[in-house]
Amino acid sequence: MRVPNVGDMTSFTAPGLSTEAATEVTAILQERLSALNDLHLTLKHVHWNVVGPNFIGVHEMIDPQVELARGYADTLAERIATLGGSPKGTANAIESDRSWADYSIGRDTVQAHLAALDLVYDGFVKSHRDGIARTGELDPITEDILIGQTAELEKFQWFVRAHLENSTGQLVNAGADSEKAAADSAR
Numbered sequence: 001m002r003v004p005n006v007g008d009m010t011s012f013t014a015p016g017l018s019t020e021a022a023t024e025v026t027a028i029l030q031e032r033l034s035a036l037n038d039l040h041l042t043l044k045h046v047h048w049n050v051v052g053p054n055f056i057g058v059h060e061m062i063d064p065q066v067e068l069a070r071g072y073a074d075t076l077a078e079r080i081a082t083l084g085g086s087p088k089g090t091a092n093a094i095e096s097d098r099s100w101a102d103y104s105i106g107r108d109t110v111q112a113h114l115a116a117l118d119l120v121y122d123g124f125v126k127s128h129r130d131g132i133a134r135t136g137e138l139d140p141i142t143e144d145i146l147i148g149q150t151a152e153l154e155k156f157q158w159f160v161r162a163h164l165e166n167s168t169g170q171l172v173n174a175g176a177d178s179e180k181a182a183a184d185s186a187r
């Protein structure tokens, strides 16, 4: 996980946490904050662009996850502030913090979007798990927040995958290494 440089730390942090640990945790949280802001925007984009059979079910399945991701972004931003950092929530922050490309699918079928979204969640969940591992050594309170978020995000990925799975447990997008390849495999 790329860790952005976070300046503007206050002269105090949470009791019992060293300034060095707070600075490192804050940097990890800023990258995850930008990832969550990118995720809820991407989810709305999918909500607006799905077409075809099963439109309404998936269109409506996505909105609660948008609200969840927005709430999680708020939690991480406020954790950054609690630790003495200055959370960055602008479009430019997303752009400079992220190490992945913009979501690449426009108007497309439900199955194509869900296959691509599965890859989005692969990357997101893996990075949140990396965040758990790294913050676990520095600040178990932040680790606990990330653990709770990851559990719910993994559950939503199961919702996504359930649309892509056959009766023998195979995913239609298995092995796809890009969003476009995943969408092609599912269309």
Ligand SMILES: [Fe+2]
Pocket (backbone or CB within 6 Å): 047
């Ligand atoms: Fe809507």
